[in-house]
Amino acid sequence: MLEQVKERLLLLFRTGKYAQLSPEDLEKIYQVSKTFLRLNESKLAPLEYYTLLELHYFLCLLTTRDTEAKTALDRFSDRFEAKDSEKLVVLKSYYVEILGKKDALEYLEKAAVPLIQTRPSLTAEPVQHHEKDLRQIEKRKVALKSDSRASYIKNLLEYINDTPLDYESWMELAEQYVALGEYEKAYDCVQEVLVGVPAAYVVWCRAGELCRLMFLRDGRGKEVLQQATRSFMRAIELCELHTRSWCGLLAVARDLKDKKLEAVARNKLEQIVEEGRTNDTDVQRIRDVLALIG
Amino acid sequence: MPVPDLVLDPALKLWVLLPISVVMVLVGILRSYISVLLQPKMKLQDYKLVREQQHLARLRTYRRNYSVFWAKQELQNKIDFFISEYSGTKYLKELPPSDPNEIKNPLADANSSDFLLQMVKNNFANYVPQTLIMWWVNYFFKGYVVMRLPFNLTGNFKSMLQQSIDTTDLDVTYVSAISWYFVNLLGLKSIYSLLLDDGDIVNQLMAQQQQQPMVPPIAGAGPSVDKQFKAELENLQIVPFKSCLDGIESRFAEKWE
Secondary structure: OHHHHHHHHHHHHHHOHHHHOOHHHHHHHHHHHHHHHHHHHHHOOHHHHHHHHHHHHHHHHHOOOHHHHHHHHHHHHHHOOOOOOHHHHHHHHHHHOOOOHHHHHHHHHHHHHHHOOOOOOOOOOOOOOOHHHOHHHHHHHHHHHOOOHHHHHHHHHHHHHHOOOOHHHHHHHHHHHHHHOOHHHHHHHHHHHHHHOOOOHHHHHHHHHHHHHHHHHHOOOHHHHHHHHHHHHHHHHHOOOOHHHHHHHHHHHHHHOOHHHHHHHHHHHHHHHHHOOOOHHHHHHHHHHHHHHO | OOOOOOOOOOHHHHHHHHHHHHHHHHHHHHHHHHHHHHOOOOOOOOHHHHHHHHHHHHHHHHHHHHHHOOOHHHHHHHHHHHHHHHOOOOOOOOOOOOOOOOOOOHHHOHHHHHHHHHHHHHHHHHHHHHHHHHHHHHHHHOOOEEEEOOOOOOHHHHHHHOOOOOOOOOOOOEEEHHHHHHHHHHHOHHHHHHHHOOHHHHHHHHHHHHOOOOOOOOOOOOOOHHHHHHHHHHHHHOOOOOOOOOOHHHHHHHHHO
16 A cells, blocks of 8 residues: 555656646645655655655645645755755745745745855865756746746747757747747657657657647648648557547548548547546547537 | 594684674674765766767767658758757867867866765775774684584585685585685675665665776766767768658558558
């Protein structure tokens, strides 16, 4: 039981899924994590304990329990020092952000000073550190200092230029371009992610959706739709039960007027719904899509 | 001619076997905590170095995973972009030396000298206690036969179990004090894991005791970064393109229709 709950919570943290949960689910998870941490503090290895504490901290913030978030933060401060730990500074900035983005930025600026201070060294020339060496803080700043979408994109580009392997940021950039309707640029970003993680079926699905969006926007030739089909197919090849890709495939098949493909996708989706192969929300969504398409 | 059994004083167990084991366990625990103290702090890395290495790694991932592109032209566009982007010195941490034959002094580099110092510290924390205990065992118990193993062994074990006993005819099952020290040195892992209750520390401890050699990366060795960039770009230009989307329709049809 302990192992199972622990694994689930750790998975929730690793995948970042907790940031997308509905309020009721968040509340439930919060209760679980609270009880779990209280009961098992002594049984957990330090690394696991602090990882779960971090999750708990974010859950507190997301369910607007400021005082408890502060308690969690204090537990971190008991173990780590803000003048040594970049991570702690970043965590704390989320708490400060409750007061406002400006305050969080100011806090980050101030907290960065001791972190990049030159330490005396007996053996070699002391190393001069630059503010930009603090990558985690830099990333946090990108989110905080952008007041418009254009400046957000600019800051993201700057950040990515320094750390091109941060695929989370590439994805975020893609979504920003989607919001602006610049699907080609978004597609380029998604492609970059695919090069890094070629088995990420969610990203293949997104690439397919972007191709379809390009088609819908300017009714371009069938090649884009073909490309969308292939991306969805690739996603399904990697994960047979990825319902979003099946839905995308269904939509593209309709655009292409490909009766055979449409039937395949529809059958599969109906089968998934009938057999209950996915969670309730997804089943409901598939029903909606099927009803919408008719 | 069979050698008659030696009579071992039972007090040997209490006054030799046990003290050696206890001392070794205690020293091991002490050393594990010292090595935790000696561990280097996480160091802040120069963002220029991170950038340079990540861009290099980016080129490598392109060389490995080019198959996600659906057409040769798409990949070619990227490669053309990379050639213009990475041919200059924009992403290098420091400009390549004007004299190509110049060799950097590895000791002048802060990172590598720190690394060397760390190695020295670790070795020091490792050698000193072992040498001390060995000296202690040798000083007090040299030439002691401390126990007899309850099972038979072949003669090959003689050199291992009867160090410092110069009796060629003695049965192999008798163990000398210094050999008991070596048996302890290699076999205390389960005791440590019981006492320290943390797999990581124990593994570290055992790894230290068994002294696996490690090759330090020396600054200035290997090709310079701008050459690595050039090599990666060249590799990328000659990849035999094949897309993972080729024939996906037929694969899909085969499976689902």
